[in-house]
Amino acid sequence: MNVPHHEFARVPVPEELLSALRARFAGRFATSEAVRAHHGKDESAHPPALPDGVVFAHSTEEVADTVKLCRIHGVPVIAYGVGSSVEGQVLAVHGGICLDLSQMNRVLAVNQADLDARVQAGVTRKQLNQELHGTGLFFPIDPGADATLGGMAATRASGTNAVRYGTMRENVLGATVVLADGRVIKTGTRARKSSAGYDLTRLFVGSEGTLGIITELTVRLYPLPEAVSSAVCAFPDMDEAVAAVIETIQLGVPVARIELLDRFAIAAVNRHSKTSLKEAPTLFFEFHGSPASVEEQARLVQDIAGGHGGMEFQWATRPEDRSRLWQARHDAYFACLQLRPGSRSLTTDVCVPISRLAECVSATRADIEASGFTAPILGHVGDGNFHVAILVNPEDAAELERAHELNRRLVRRALDMEGTCTGEHGVGLGKQEFLPTEHGEGALDVMRAIKHALDPDNLLNPGKILPG
Amino acid sequence: MNVPHHEFARVPVPEELLSALRARFAGRFATSEAVRAHHGKDESAHPPALPDGVVFAHSTEEVADTVKLCRIHGVPVIAYGVGSSVEGQVLAVHGGICLDLSQMNRVLAVNQADLDARVQAGVTRKQLNQELHGTGLFFPIDPGADATLGGMAATRASGTNAVRYGTMRENVLGATVVLADGRVIKTGTRARKSSAGYDLTRLFVGSEGTLGIITELTVRLYPLPEAVSSAVCAFPDMDEAVAAVIETIQLGVPVARIELLDRFAIAAVNRHSKTSLKEAPTLFFEFHGSPASVEEQARLVQDIAGGHGGMEFQWATRPEDRSRLWQARHDAYFACLQLRPGSRSLTTDVCVPISRLAECVSATRADIEASGFTAPILGHVGDGNFHVAILVNPEDAAELERAHELNRRLVRRALDMEGTCTGEHGVGLGKQEFLPTEHGEGALDVMRAIKHALDPDNLLNPGKILPG
Numbered sequence: 025m026n027v028p029h030h031e032f033a034r035v036p037v038p039e040e041l042l043s044a045l046r047a048r049f050a051g052r053f054a055t056s057e058a059v060r061a062h063h064g065k066d067e068s069a070h071p072p073a074l075p076d077g078v079v080f081a082h083s084t085e086e087v088a089d090t091v092k093l094c095r096i097h098g099v100p101v102i103a104y105g106v107g108s109s110v111e112g113q114v115l116a117v118h119g120g121i122c123l124d125l126s127q128m129n130r131v132l133a134v135n136q137a138d139l140d141a142r143v144q145a146g147v148t149r150k151q152l153n154q155e156l157h158g159t160g161l162f163f164p165i166d167p168g169a170d171a172t173l174g175g176m177a178a179t180r181a182s183g184t185n186a187v188r189y190g191t192m193r194e195n196v197l198g199a200t201v202v203l204a205d206g207r208v209i210k211t212g213t214r215a216r217k218s219s220a221g222y223d224l225t226r227l228f229v230g231s232e233g234t235l236g237i238i239t240e241l242t243v244r245l246y247p248l249p250e251a252v253s254s255a256v257c258a259f260p261d262m263d264e265a266v267a268a269v270i271e272t273i274q275l276g277v278p279v280a281r282i283e284l285l286d287r288f289a290i291a292a293v294n295r296h297s298k299t300s301l302k303e304a305p306t307l308f309f310e311f312h313g314s315p316a317s318v319e320e321q322a323r324l325v326q327d328i329a330g331g332h333g334g335m336e337f338q339w340a341t342r343p344e345d346r347s348r349l350w351q352a353r354h355d356a357y358f359a360c361l362q363l364r365p366g367s368r369s370l371t372t373d374v375c376v377p378i379s380r381l382a383e384c385v386s387a388t389r390a391d392i393e394a395s396g397f398t399a400p401i402l403g404h405v406g407d408g409n410f411h412v413a414i415l416v417n418p419e420d421a422a423e424l425e426r427a428h429e430l431n432r433r434l435v436r437r438a439l440d441m442e443g444t445c446t447g448e449h450g451v452g453l454g455k456q457e458f459l460p461t462e463h464g465e466g467a468l469d470v471m472r473a474i475k476h477a478l479d480p481d482n483l484l485n486p487g488k489i490l491p492g
Numbered sequence: 493m494n495v496p497h498h499e500f501a502r503v504p505v506p507e508e509l510l511s512a513l514r515a516r517f518a519g520r521f522a523t524s525e526a527v528r529a530h531h532g533k534d535e536s537a538h539p540p541a542l543p544d545g546v547v548f549a550h551s552t553e554e555v556a557d558t559v560k561l562c563r564i565h566g567v568p569v570i571a572y573g574v575g576s577s578v579e580g581q582v583l584a585v586h587g588g589i590c591l592d593l594s595q596m597n598r599v600l601a602v603n604q605a606d607l608d609a610r611v612q613a614g615v616t617r618k619q620l621n622q623e624l625h626g627t628g629l630f631f632p633i634d635p636g637a638d639a640t641l642g643g644m645a646a647t648r649a650s651g652t653n654a655v656r657y658g659t660m661r662e663n664v665l666g667a668t669v670v671l672a673d674g675r676v677i678k679t680g681t682r683a684r685k686s687s688a689g690y691d692l693t694r695l696f697v698g699s700e701g702t703l704g705i706i707t708e709l710t711v712r713l714y715p716l717p718e719a720v721s722s723a724v725c726a727f728p729d730m731d732e733a734v735a736a737v738i739e740t741i742q743l744g745v746p747v748a749r750i751e752l753l754d755r756f757a758i759a760a761v762n763r764h765s766k767t768s769l770k771e772a773p774t775l776f777f778e779f780h781g782s783p784a785s786v787e788e789q790a791r792l793v794q795d796i797a798g799g800h801g802g803m804e805f806q807w808a809t810r811p812e813d814r815s816r817l818w819q820a821r822h823d824a825y826f827a828c829l830q831l832r833p834g835s836r837s838l839t840t841d842v843c844v845p846i847s848r849l850a851e852c853v854s855a856t857r858a859d860i861e862a863s864g865f866t867a868p869i870l871g872h873v874g875d876g877n878f879h880v881a882i883l884v885n886p887e888d889a890a891e892l893e894r895a896h897e898l899n900r901r902l903v904r905r906a907l908d909m910e911g912t913c914t915g916e917h918g919v920g921l922g923k924q925e926f927l928p929t930e931h932g933e934g935a936l937d938v939m940r941a942i943k944h945a946l947d948p949d950n951l952l953n954p955g956k957i958l959p960g
Contacts, residue, residue: 137738137847138876160742180687191685193694194662209934215843216875217659218912219648219698220930221919221957222939226661226694230687247744270605274628276715276781278746313744317785324782375683379605407684408606444686451689462688466677470946471690477945478938489689 032487034119037076041097045079045121048089052080052127063104063114063122067169069370069418070112070453075102075122082127084200084208084239091237091483092206094121100486103233105146105172110371111452113179113232117487123237125174131155132240139245140197140214145174145238152243161245164189164280167448168354174238179450180230184353187273187406188280188312189246191448196229200240204479214242227474232450233485235478249280249312253322254340254349256309257329258302262286262389264332265305266382269405271328273378277321281310282406286389288363289356289400296359297352302336307405308353310346360400360413367398367415370424372431372454374438375409375447384441385410388434395430409447436461451489459490500955502587505544509565513547513589516557520548520595531572531582531590535637537838537886538580538921543570543590550595552668552676552707559705560674562589563951570953571701573614573640578839579920581647581700585955591705593642599623600708607713608665608682613642613706620711629713632657635916636822642706647918648698652821655741655874656748656780657714659916664697668708672947682710695942700918701953703946717748717780721790722808722817724777725797726770730754730857732800733773734850737873739796741846745789749778750874754857756831757824757868764827765820770804775873776821778814828868828881835866835883838892840899840922842906843877843915852909853878856902863898877915904929919957927958 064074100120128144182191198212211224259265403410445458532542568588596612650659666680679692727733871878913926
């Protein structure tokens, strides 16, 4: 619904290609309506766009072969993990062949001394953490959904832990990538840092499958913190909550997570998770470190919160209490949907310099209220990143358009504050219209030149990031 | 001397261009032998290659005008900061016009709440830290030399603090870049993270002036740690020293610096800095944090070191003692040169997974001894990064070639261990021959395609990173 103005032409897929794929992949090439429908949608509110067939690849070589076959026939290829993208990244808007990588789900190596792991692209973050059990290590990036690591790399995902551990940008050391011509390259090494030429790893991270298909990647791991504690604290208003965040960051407190929920999100969480949090702007904190360091961080943050009118500061050091608290935070998205039964969420995401965060959130809150929508605000505020879940009736075109306008005003507000149109959801289909304002035509031309240089026939996930 | 086999053709520079530059820049365009000679060399042992003239630019617009004028005449443009590059990055091997950015040295904005600063490319790291005095913030990246931030971004520099604070890759939020056609673009925003399209910032960082000229950049700042302490500890051998480092990293001790000096480097330091350190493989540590956290980190590391035969663990918490210790570390390069008066250093840099570090350093030490060179080893070992300073008589061609062979064996060893041919010095001229092995021809083709897409006439620092 975000893109009613786009018109996509479907590329014809010749029977010859379908036959060749059937010959190559047998039962692992599907053209049934059900399989195609499953692969033609994601978690966004964008209307489905079905691929013409789906290959369930088992190896980099199979991905390369699929790309080569599609190239012969000028047919698009769309990489797919678990379909948890939120801006329409996996939709086959020009048709073509979907490459489902979810069965490429082997953890290939865990290097405990080096704190890294090599995985196939279809390994999910939860699976990796399960396989790391007993090693004393973990992979921190947590976008909420149990996304594949390949998909998370492709969309430059982050989430609640990014304030301490960075995003996929900082945590992918290297990748195996299938190029548009079917050649396979490796980017990066297992060294922690390198100055050996152009940073291809960072170029493919965030390119949403439009420059190459990531089939394997090496990610950084971290020692499990010896101690973890959590806290939750309500504030009299948004400005005070955000001021407490800024002071925490400025003091260099190495906090692992700082999440903001506005009073509407808290109300939803209370109803859904049977919590009894005060319905006010609320910060959720998590601290990682040694027992002494965690206690010190927590005391510091409690003092800071107190200085900003923080109320009902609650500790959780027992694992079950922490889990309950963070489970409530994680379920907030579903809790929010229940504020308006039958609705879907137009979920949007911006990121601004933290000094502008309170202003941006407050203006957005006012705009939401003037618009009459139910639209809770949740954010990874340590990074200046927040989401608005605009609850809409998917059957009501006029309402959809009003939600879309609300989103446009939010993004323009973020850009005016030197922010970005998406902190972590990616461009996909939904954020394309904002790129000229954010980057300028010159920088967009550079992106187009790179796309053209690497994918001259526009066969890799066409129609995403850059229109065309 | 690293590139005796390269032959560079100088591009003719028409008098018409020189006149146009004189008309545009008057006294800020120099063609004197002295100025050209100053700009035709860097800190490396590569033979000088003088530009045909030097523009001292004051603004992005002036950089763009210079690029446009040079483009009309097909003349190369080489960006220059303070000439502290170490792989020949600033040498005008094809001739052309040097763009000296050192007078673009204004700190344009310091955003205390957002922990960032916008600077012109010619601001040096020490200047920035001086201007930050009193703000409670600092810029941590410290490659040793007082390099410009533009040059540090262009070479993806790092240094002693990278284990805690990352490299220029992690610390540049955005840049203003002049493209090969003279257009000016901005990459990134002031938001901490973004998923809005291809990561152009990371593409220009580390591109050594071959894809565009960085004229302004926004860098991350950090709160000055409340407490800092240092320690130094000698080990019975390299393996034990490195094992202590691995254990420190694996335990998640957030150490700010871990530097390794071998016994030859320690001997040089003792002689130069009048210290009386035990002549054995030695680790220098620095801890940042709250007073309690710093004490805890130090105690932990002392325990770890003890478990690996660490001897003579020495503390330094008083600022003057810390300064003396780290000054000695910083002066180690010059101290090493004095081990062989009249010598120059062929300084090389590799980075390997930390699990391979002891093996790589030991094999390198054996190779050095078999080669008969004086060549101390120093390293940012928390990252797996180390340098070898091979002391050579610059007049002796045969010795230079032997030093070059020693370097080649070192790099091959690092690549065989899944490492990189350069952790932080960049490719310039000296590391080009290793790129095919490190990246493979496919990935190099991608780099070439990007170079061609952004600089089709090969006018931006030609001959660097990619041959041609």
